[in-house]
Amino acid sequence: MSFASLGPYSHFIVACYALVALVVVILIVWIALDYRRQTTMLRDLDKAGVARRSGRSASDLR
Amino acid sequence: MPLSDLANPTRFLTLATRILPWLAGATAILLAIGLYQSAMAPDDYQQGATVKIMFIHVPNAWLSMFVWGVMSMASLGTLVWRHPLADVAAKAAAPIGAAFTFLARVTGSLWGRPMWGTYWEWDARLTSVLILFLMYLGLIALWRAVEDPSRAARAAAILTLVGAINIPIIKFSVDWWNTLHQPASVMRIGGSRLDPAFLMPLLVMAVAFSLLFITLHLAAMRNEILRRRVRALQLLQASRA
Numbered sequence: 001m002s003f004a005s006l007g008p009y010s011h012f013i014v015a016c017y018a019l020v021a022l023v024v025v026i027l028i029v030w031i032a033l034d035y036r037r038q039t040t041m042l043r044d045l046d047k048a049g050v051a052r053r054s055g056r057s058a059s060d061l062r
Numbered sequence: 063m064p065l066s067d068l069a070n071p072t073r074f075l076t077l078a079t080r081i082l083p084w085l086a087g088a089t090a091i092l093l094a095i096g097l098y099q100s101a102m103a104p105d106d107y108q109q110g111a112t113v114k115i116m117f118i119h120v121p122n123a124w125l126s127m128f129v130w131g132v133m134s135m136a137s138l139g140t141l142v143w144r145h146p147l148a149d150v151a152a153k154a155a156a157p158i159g160a161a162f163t164f165l166a167r168v169t170g171s172l173w174g175r176p177m178w179g180t181y182w183e184w185d186a187r188l189t190s191v192l193i194l195f196l197m198y199l200g201l202i203a204l205w206r207a208v209e210d211p212s213r214a215a216r217a218a219a220i221l222t223l224v225g226a227i228n229i230p231i232i233k234f235s236v237d238w239w240n241t242l243h244q245p246a247s248v249m250r251i252g253g254s255r256l257d258p259a260f261l262m263p264l265l266v267m268a269v270a271f272s273l274l275f276i277t278l279h280l281a282a283m284r285n286e287i288l289r290r291r292v293r294a295l296q297l298l299q300a301s302r303a
Contacts, residue, residue, distance in 0.1 A: 005111070006111040006114070007105070007110045007111040007112075008110075008176075009110065009111065009112050009176040010111070012112060012115065012172045012173070012175060012176055013111060013112060013114050013115055015172055016115045016118060016119070016168075016169045016172050016173070017114075017118060019165065019168060019169070019172075020118050020122070020165055020169065023161050023164070023165055024274065026161075027157075027158065027161055027278055028278070031278060031281045031282050031285060032281075034282075034285045034289075035281065035284065035285050035288070038285055038288035038289055038292055039288065041292045042288065042291065042292055042295075045292065045295045045296070045299065048299060050295045050298060050299045052291070052295070
């Protein structure tokens with residue numbers, strides 16, 4: 001399937017798929033970066049000697 | 063593991079970490095199949111190749127309503143059962159639901175311009191979806207405005223349940239009012255009106271986007287649990303200082 005075979009409104013079709021891909025990638029990257037930020041903060045708290053009520057270390061995700 | 067064990071955030075974290083890679087893999091495979099089928103689908107006799115926009119517009123539109131449904135169930139969990147994960151689930155779902163609603167709105171406009179001759183019309187379906195998008199943004203703002211998660215939870219849960227009134231309005235707007243938007247052609251009494259050549263890619267993409275939502279939601283819930291753990295430990299650290 002080529003770009004031309006999409007007909008006279010090919011720009012609308014390509015724009016839709018590109019936009020959906022962009023937003024999905026932004027969501028994935030945002031969630032991945034947030035996960036990294038939270039685990040880094042938990043590790044920092046761990047290093048500062050702050051433990052959970054259960055006695056487990058702050059960065060223990062179990 | 064009994065289902066009730068998932069009420070425990072720590073056990074939920076363990077389960078989420080274990081199944082997320084599998085969910086992500088299944089989502090990627092289904093999206094690839096759906097995109098291939100969408101690319102290979104024939105042109106519609108009226109819409110031409112713009113029918114391909116429907117394969118991403120419709121799943122996003124369904125999910126925009128489904129995510130609010132999930133948040134409404136979670137809100138009941140917050141208000142009635144005070145489930146420890148209910149508010150986490152609702153808060154984590156809101157930005158994802160807002161993104162799906164935004165995509166449904168914009169892809170709908172990009173389809174509408176060549177087919178209807180306009181990007182936007184103040185008709186019942188388009189306007190009620192715009193209201194849904196604004197409600198998502200309002201909820202996200204509410205959660206961000208109140209620092210204490212438990213105080214924000216109740217207000218957000220009430221707002222979510224009030225906003226749920228909009229979901230049947232969106233669904234049936236095309237039946238109740240004379241709208242530019244066409245009536246339901248897949249989920250309707252009497253079965254789908256779509257030809258299998260269009261129905262199959264649409265259903266595969268709908269399942270793929272639903273799996274995408276489940277994957278992103280689980281990951282976002284995991285982040286929210288960790289964020290609350292960080293906050294609790296920081297408060298503990300501050301009280302000791």
